Amino acid sequence: MTGDGAPRKERNGRIREDDFVLALRRIIGDGTPEVLVGAGDDCAVVRVGERVLILTVDMLVEGVHFDASRVAPRDLGYKAIAVNVSDVAAMAGSPRFGLIALGLPPTVDAPWAVELYGGMREAAGEYALSLVGGDTSRADRVAISVSVVGEVAPAGAVLRSGAQPGDRIVVTGALGASAGGLRLAAEEPQTIGHALGAAWAHDLIEAHDRPVARVGEGQALARYGATAMIDVSDGLALDLSRLCRESDVGAAVDLERVPVAPGLGELHRLLGTEPLGLALGGGEDYELLATIPAEQAAPAAEFLAERFGTPLTDIGHIRAERGMVAVEADGSERPLEPLGWDHLAADAG
Amino acid sequence: MTGDGAPRKERNGRIREDDFVLALRRIIGDGTPEVLVGAGDDCAVVRVGERVLILTVDMLVEGVHFDASRVAPRDLGYKAIAVNVSDVAAMAGSPRFGLIALGLPPTVDAPWAVELYGGMREAAGEYALSLVGGDTSRADRVAISVSVVGEVAPAGAVLRSGAQPGDRIVVTGALGASAGGLRLAAEEPQTIGHALGAAWAHDLIEAHDRPVARVGEGQALARYGATAMIDVSDGLALDLSRLCRESDVGAAVDLERVPVAPGLGELHRLLGTEPLGLALGGGEDYELLATIPAEQAAPAAEFLAERFGTPLTDIGHIRAERGMVAVEADGSERPLEPLGWDHLAADAG
Numbered sequence: 001m002t003g004d005g006a007p008r009k010e011r012n013g014r015i016r017e018d019d020f021v022l023a024l025r026r027i028i029g030d031g032t033p034e035v036l037v038g039a040g041d042d043c044a045v046v047r048v049g050e051r052v053l054i055l056t057v058d059m060l061v062e063g064v065h066f067d068a069s070r071v072a073p074r075d076l077g078y079k080a081i082a083v084n085v086s087d088v089a090a091m092a093g094s095p096r097f098g099l100i101a102l103g104l105p106p107t108v109d110a111p112w113a114v115e116l117y118g119g120m121r122e123a124a125g126e127y128a129l130s131l132v133g134g135d136t137s138r139a140d141r142v143a144i145s146v147s148v149v150g151e152v153a154p155a156g157a158v159l160r161s162g163a164q165p166g167d168r169i170v171v172t173g174a175l176g177a178s179a180g181g182l183r184l185a186a187e188e189p190q191t192i193g194h195a196l197g198a199a200w201a202h203d204l205i206e207a208h209d210r211p212v213a214r215v216g217e218g219q220a221l222a223r224y225g226a227t228a229m230i231d232v233s234d235g236l237a238l239d240l241s242r243l244c245r246e247s248d249v250g251a252a253v254d255l256e257r258v259p260v261a262p263g264l265g266e267l268h269r270l271l272g273t274e275p276l277g278l279a280l281g282g283g284e285d286y287e288l289l290a291t292i293p294a295e296q297a298a299p300a301a302e303f304l305a306e307r308f309g310t311p312l313t314d315i316g317h318i319r320a321e322r323g324m325v326a327v328e329a330d331g332s333e334r335p336l337e338p339l340g341w342d343h344l345a346a347d348a349g
Numbered sequence: 350m351t352g353d354g355a356p357r358k359e360r361n362g363r364i365r366e367d368d369f370v371l372a373l374r375r376i377i378g379d380g381t382p383e384v385l386v387g388a389g390d391d392c393a394v395v396r397v398g399e400r401v402l403i404l405t406v407d408m409l410v411e412g413v414h415f416d417a418s419r420v421a422p423r424d425l426g427y428k429a430i431a432v433n434v435s436d437v438a439a440m441a442g443s444p445r446f447g448l449i450a451l452g453l454p455p456t457v458d459a460p461w462a463v464e465l466y467g468g469m470r471e472a473a474g475e476y477a478l479s480l481v482g483g484d485t486s487r488a489d490r491v492a493i494s495v496s497v498v499g500e501v502a503p504a505g506a507v508l509r510s511g512a513q514p515g516d517r518i519v520v521t522g523a524l525g526a527s528a529g530g531l532r533l534a535a536e537e538p539q540t541i542g543h544a545l546g547a548a549w550a551h552d553l554i555e556a557h558d559r560p561v562a563r564v565g566e567g568q569a570l571a572r573y574g575a576t577a578m579i580d581v582s583d584g585l586a587l588d589l590s591r592l593c594r595e596s597d598v599g600a601a602v603d604l605e606r607v608p609v610a611p612g613l614g615e616l617h618r619l620l621g622t623e624p625l626g627l628a629l630g631g632g633e634d635y636e637l638l639a640t641i642p643a644e645q646a647a648p649a650a651e652f653l654a655e656r657f658g659t660p661l662t663d664i665g666h667i668r669a670e671r672g673m674v675a676v677e678a679d680g681s682e683r684p685l686e687p688l689g690w691d692h693l694a695a696d697a698g
Contacts, residue, residue, distance in 0.1 A: 132393030
């Protein structure tokens, strides 16, 4: 984004997360031959003997990534694991081992912490991840750092950087549900009391609280020849722009094909939130966004539907020309801005 | 410590870190055959194909583990890496890959963050650790989580649990310097202005700001048959009690043999702090505390002195009877309390 590698400040004086990460990659950059992919992708890829490991870490901070007064500790623990597993899924890897570092305020009581770990264990069980250790220390606010070691077939990791002009852009599941759930949960219960009992509202909030990591789907997409992959953590538009930047290509997204999550129509009627806006920029969907040779898109979609019950939607194509465009139903194009959920700049959700 | 596995609260209502970790081990406990050692030792030990990996994670929180107004960001970055490498050293492993998760307040400016990473890179270079990735997010206070993946020869990891009655207890380097440096740095400069220019004072503060991880020494101790090992992060007495608990043994420590760091005499004259108290309970020394068959103690000490210039001091022996005793110069014994630096309960340093 910046040409000189120095983090560029936003108008409010904060450093944008992507610029910051780019600057750090120059500092950290590592030429060791065992490091196949260093900082900058969803995970690092390293070689250990005959095996190829993928390594990822994430930090969730109270008041930034979650509201401890709203979220149940069990859901929080579950999500902390799932979002890291999602990073492994986005490389077409299998999660293997997890490490947890926890900062807890003195006000946290034992049942809360036990519930938190219970949720972590629940997610770890679902994804066959062995939780092998951790560190607990005091903090002012709850901070949860999860590291995951995964494994991938040699040369099997799908990076962000392999997209080719002509590839189709595909995405698993539906988008915007998590952001819709967050939006809904932020409302005062008395104003939307009747809606909270509805299945669509429950599903939106569930999507935010308990995201699903698409591990099997990621590996299947790799087998169908996916050329690049990323998980949608910060919104389709922003994450697609990252994939395009790493691949040095552009993208055209057919807006009418973007899979908008069920329930966003009801949410729109209730709160006026634009479904497509949430789907394009909402973030925390943890669906997989991949590019795939055109002839593989349909067979891959058929396989994912049959094997996992997961829709795979073709939403556009990769172009040689850089930059992203949104294509309207009538074929007209307009620039698609890479706006999304920027954790470094975002206010507490 | 507790019999029923429930975290026991201290009188002030906080959960003691050790009890908490014990309770979590029951929750997290993992029976996967690839997990050779799970939560509870310095690191986890896992098998990946033919290789044996050691995994560790740590979290440093502003106001708990460091005072951002005092410590230089470069030193902070250096220490964040070194203390995790020390955990790998305490298993007789080699550090290989590092992952960093960083929570930064909006007030942090780019030069500060770049210095922080510069210090991390400096330490990573010293310990041949490849920094392969990370995550940056917003936080109220600086939080730094470092995960390290290390490697160890199959069956070569030295755990906390192998100490045998009759083994000698040995410790590398000298103890108490870090706590002395922290104590000194907490004084108002005007009250100790003359001392701050002295080499001994500089050395104490340096010991706190830039601890040395004993990687080569740990591997050498393993070759000399060390039966158990831990790094002294929370004070000799507390860390020895952990080693004894895991090994189901007791210990006798010859107080006059405990290697008190140079400079603590001067500190005592200046501030009245008891040198032996700092050496026994100060914490953050990151020296290695090991048990070793009696006949190997002297040869190991000779090798460490020659190869690394690191003293190895024989400070006592392991006994079958549980509990720890301090042995005075006249041979009299008194109980040695496992008091130390308990991060969960400690106030900000």
